[in-house]
Amino acid sequence: MRADDLPVTAAAADPSPPPGPVVTGRYDQGPGYGVNRPGGSDSWLFTFTLGGCGLLRQGGARARVGAGDLVVLAPGTAHRYTVAPGVGRWRFWWTHCRARPSWTPWLAPYAVSDGLYAVPAVPGALYERIDAAFGRMLADARQDARGPAGSAPSAPDPVAVAHGGPARELALCALEEVVLLAAGARTAPAAPGRTPRPAPDTDARVRRAEELIAADPGAAHTVRSLAESVALSPSRFAHLFTLCTGRSPMRALREARLRHAARLLEVTDLTVERVAAASGFISPFHFSRVFRERYGVPPGTYRAGERR
Incomplete structure (x- = not known):
């Protein structure tokens, strides 16, 4: 081109x-x-x-x-x-x-x-x-x-x-x-009509949950398991996490898993099925669909493009 x-x-x-x-x-x-x-x-x-x-x-x-x-x-x-x-x-x-x-x-x-x-x-x-x-x-x-x-x-x-x-x-x-x-390096302002969003570092419990997700995106995290790790009820944790980050815990987890998968595709020779499993996706078909939604290409095409 x-x-x-x-x-x-x-x-x-x-x-x-x-x-x-x-x-x-x-x-x-x-x-x-x-x-x-x-x-x-x-x-x-x-x-x-x-x-x-x-x-x-x-x-x-x-x-x-x-x-x-x-x-x-x-x-x-x-x-x-x-x-x-x-x-x-x-x-x-x-x-x-x-x-x-x-x-x-x-x-x-x-x-x-x-x-x-x-x-x-x-x-x-x-x-x-x-x-x-x-x-x-x-x-x-x-x-x-x-x-x-x-x-x-x-x-x-x-x-x-x-x-x-x-x-x-x-x-x-x-x-x-x-x-x-x-x-x-900035804090996003609230959209018109929405409650102002606190800076992401205003609650140590949310930071701790984000650290757990980042440390092992492929683990079997759930809202309940993350809430228990920071001593909150699942409903309170989900509300607080969304308020502080602008994303639900499960959406943040999916994004972390997709980033982890993209990195594995870039630096390893694992098959797409093994990348999906290592990133916490049970179904390789579901993984391929959400990966394409996020990055615009299937996992195999993404890997080929990164290695040209």
Whole structure:
């Protein structure tokens, strides 16, 4: 795939970038610009607004974004994004890629719906660092496209693709910096109409339950067993955990198991069935289905993409 092959405005039949490469661009668009993917995308989409205003929709949820806002769309759900109505321009960075499993907990408190994460405007100092990180991603991807014998174009394309090797890893490291700066070190505000969410570190019992899940995601954890480990009733524990983290205990456990499974696929040669069992999934068929929902590809395809 080349940057030249990517559509500016996607129609229903236009494919999204595949999840393997890291595709990065910087756009300055006016009224009428829009991307519509009724079938969703095979890859994650990260957008960081530099100026103007955009409107992003994932399923029935929407996010109106301005300067300093980071919005992330997960794969597999219908989405569209446009210059916001009544606004002259939308200047933004965007990246399509396969998200690293470790990013999910940082984004989870900012979930607007399943698959749409909206992190509100970052402070000025972080804005500059995030802008610079995206700039490094674009520069590294351009270098990857030229290759050792290539020459820089006279007018650099606003889109570049890092296919693999050092360029792809450098791009993912820069994007990890973006996610960590914007979301990982902040406390999510409450959504309109909801009770403000305490910071995740306000209750030691919730922290202890999260540590137990992280230490052994494949163990036979239940709401009751986790509640007993922190001396709470199951109902009180489930309420407190959800209030502090924005996720139910079982959803947090499933996310931890999927991250663990992704890591095993990346670094071991275990069969998909054994990865499923080691990660706490009783049925390999159920595992394959939920893994694809989260990462956009089946486990075997994910492993093959990580080892290219």
